Amino acid sequence: MANEKAAPALLKDILGPQALTVIADAGAASSPQFDHGAFLKAASFGLDALSIMERVRHIADALAGALPDEYPAALKIICAMAPRLSHGFQAVAVTEYVARYGLGDFDASVAALADLTRFGTAEFAIRPFLAKDAERTLATMLRWSGSEDEHVRRLASEGSRPRLPWATRVAALKDDPTLAAPILEALKADSSAYVRKSVANHLNDIAKDRPEWLLARLDGWSQHNAHTKWIVRHALRTLIKAGEPRALRLIGAEHGAAVDVRQFSVTPDHVHLGDAITITVELISSAPHTQRLVVDYRLHYARAGGKVASKIFKLRTLDLVAGATLNLAIRQMIRDFSTRRHHPGDHALELIVNGQTMARTGFVLEGTATDAIAGPLKD
Structure with missing residues (x-):
């Protein structure tokens, strides 16, 4: 009926049939080795029943059936596809191929993720690498924190968050949520609001598990820099809502008010x-x-x-x-x-x-x- 309201769009529909066509066309445009029909057939099968992140993984597996068996050749096509995509979540699905099939080629895979993150985000795709070898992956991400590209710097912080929403938990970060502290130190006065928001969210994750560590760390950060001051204020939001006196003092407030x-x-x-x-x-x-x-x-x-x-x-x-x-x-x-x-x-x-x-x-x-x-x- 004309006066009926349309049902609200579902998040998972971002990766619906239209998105599959965009991804398939991007693959075909990137290489004649990409099997357009095989991808669409595999990616469409059972799609309706899947949530948004289940669709990400499902599409990655469908890509594997449409790409060359040799990983280096497939990765080259994946990187060529990304600029041809029309939505960030399509890029997330494409980066997931690297996460699921590239763990055996660390150097090539993480280099590809640093490139692919510009088109959506590789924050989910980096998690299996952290789970497999946290020390090596965090060392790579620390180097990323010095990148000229804000997307790569943001990946360093966001991908290593202890409580990254929708992402798989990483055992090493669960055991010690402060492992990425050198990355946060490197980014504590970042010029990009996109990066600063990630750093603040990362620190707020830590606040939920190690509040004492967080308060001590932020107490040592000079807030003369406006960027650092912004990060500190937003990183403390959970503790401030809880009325933590030391958190309030760090933003210039006292516990209680006259x-x-x-x-x-x-x-x-x-x-x-x-x-x-x-x-x-x-x-x-x-x-x-x-x-x-x-x-x-x-x-x-x-x-x-x-x-x-x-x-x-x-x-x-x-x-x-x-x-x-x-x-x-x-x-x-x-x-x-x-x-x-x-x-x-x-x-x-x-x-x-x-x-x-x-x-x-x-x-x-x-x-x-x-x-x-x-x-x-x-x-």
């Missing part, structure tokens, strides 16, 4: 799925000097059996002068997603300033249980 809460409210106080709430905050400084404030709120989701599940959302980080008033408001939708089971009932909200709860409020979600999550529309 403020009076004039208002912390949510409207409306009764909602249904699909409704929006507005959270309003008014603070006034009671300090005789300017203070840095980290203002967050914790939402306690109602769960089955009277249990709750909590998530902290960011509001603002700012400097508030003595006696000044701060007014904040954020509009937040209560809408369906597949990542959290949302239940009707009381939902408590806490206002957190510099790691301490300063006020509480809440709202009631009415209706039947469904898959949903609350997500801010803006910061």
